[in-house]
Amino acid sequence: MRYANYVTDTVDEQGLASRLRLAVVRLNRRLRAQRTNSSITLTQVSALSTLHKCGPLTPGELAAKEGVQPPSMTRVIAALEEFGFATRRPHPTDGRQAIVQLSDSGLAFVNEEVGAREAWLDKRLAELTAEERELLSRAAEIIDRMAGQ
Amino acid sequence: MRYANYVTDTVDEQGLASRLRLAVVRLNRRLRAQRTNSSITLTQVSALSTLHKCGPLTPGELAAKEGVQPPSMTRVIAALEEFGFATRRPHPTDGRQAIVQLSDSGLAFVNEEVGAREAWLDKRLAELTAEERELLSRAAEIIDRMAGQ
DNA sequence: TATTGTTATACTCTATAACTATA
DNA sequence: TATAGTTATAGAGTATAACAATA
Numbered sequence: 001m002r003y004a005n006y007v008t009d010t011v012d013e014q015g016l017a018s019r020l021r022l023a024v025v026r027l028n029r030r031l032r033a034q035r036t037n038s039s040i041t042l043t044q045v046s047a048l049s050t051l052h053k054c055g056p057l058t059p060g061e062l063a064a065k066e067g068v069q070p071p072s073m074t075r076v077i078a079a080l081e082e083f084g085f086a087t088r089r090p091h092p093t094d095g096r097q098a099i100v101q102l103s104d105s106g107l108a109f110v111n112e113e114v115g116a117r118e119a120w121l122d123k124r125l126a127e128l129t130a131e132e133r134e135l136l137s138r139a140a141e142i143i144d145r146m147a148g149q
Numbered sequence: 150m151r152y153a154n155y156v157t158d159t160v161d162e163q164g165l166a167s168r169l170r171l172a173v174v175r176l177n178r179r180l181r182a183q184r185t186n187s188s189i190t191l192t193q194v195s196a197l198s199t200l201h202k203c204g205p206l207t208p209g210e211l212a213a214k215e216g217v218q219p220p221s222m223t224r225v226i227a228a229l230e231e232f233g234f235a236t237r238r239p240h241p242t243d244g245r246q247a248i249v250q251l252s253d254s255g256l257a258f259v260n261e262e263v264g265a266r267e268a269w270l271d272k273r274l275a276e277l278t279a280e281e282r283e284l285l286s287r288a289a290e291i292i293d294r295m296a297g298q
Numbered sequence: 299t300a301t302t303g304t305t306a307t308a309c310t311c312t313a314t315a316a317c318t319a320t321a
Numbered sequence: 322t323a324t325a326g327t328t329a330t331a332g333a334g335t336a337t338a339a340c341a342a343t344a
Contacts, residue, residue, distance in 0.1 A: 020288075021191075025191065028177040032334090043334065059302080070304085071337080072334075095342075096342065097343095121295075125169075142284065144168070144171065146274075146277075181335085182335090191310095220313075220315095220326085224311085243324095245320045245325045246320090
């Protein structure tokens with residue numbers, strides 16, 4: 001059972017869900033295919049960006065923000081520590097938890113290398129009109145809100 | 150080197166590329182996590198949808214439309230054949246190629262099951278306003294165009 | 299007991315390299 | 322030779338189940 005007939009009312013007959021799914025799947029593939037000199041992966045870049053944006057987090061909080069299960073985040077954090085981009089220190093009041101934080105070189109990496117990593121997307125965005133970018137900006141907000149539920 | 154300063158001009162300071170990347174990565178994770186009774190995966194559903202939308206295609210054409218390399222598509226097509234959702238017949242004029250086509254049960258699957266597969270996203274979309282859905286519809290078009298380059 | 303996190307394991311997704319068959 | 326496709330292989334991404342440590 002579909003949840004609504006809104007699709008035929010307001011958008012086109014192909015189905016918004018289908019078109020949005022396909023668009024997201026394809027852009028995701030493109031983004032993952034971008035590789036810079038460094039061997040960091042998109043998943044790791046994403047976690048790094050979140051640490052940059054949100055400040056120190058516990059592994060569980062970081063997993064929740066990224067929308068992955070804790071065991072998946074364990075591996076990402078381990079990789080970031082190996083790169084020297086993140087550090088882990090004990091939680092002040094709860095011995096089970098830890099605090100994961102960007103290191104100095106992690107911060108430098110975010111500022112310098114993440115831009116390079118996103119060069120492909122930046123270039124594509126630069127080719128759009130200002131109106132299209134504004135639209136995508138609002139779409140990103142809506143998509144992120146949906147994904148967070 | 151960034152490609153333009155448009156970001157600070159028109160959007161917000163966090164960087165449109167970063168925000169769009171994160172949104173797409175997260176929604177992609179959510180979509181892949183949706184599982185119905187059937188054991189078909191999102192990648193297979195995506196190829197099936199494209200076959201439905203475009204009609205019979207060669208493996209190479211299908212790979213190009215999905216934005217994956219031919220060996221990746223080989224596996225997807227093999228899975229769809231095993232499910233009985235697609236058939237392969239010889240190309241009429243070129244013995245190297247083949248024509249991949251939706252079977253009757255593949256067509257039925259697209260019509261019935263793909264909707265169920267997308268139930269989660271449909272529900273999220275139904276919770277938005279008509280304006281937000283209209284915006285996402287246009288965003289999907291732009292994103293798909295960018296990913297296709 | 300409940301919660302946080304890790305380890306073990308397995309499966310999906312995807313790519314590159316090497317190969318086969320046909321043009 | 323060039324092209325279309327497949328096979329072999331490997332790495333990234335992610336999950337669930339089982340476990341350990343702490344609350």
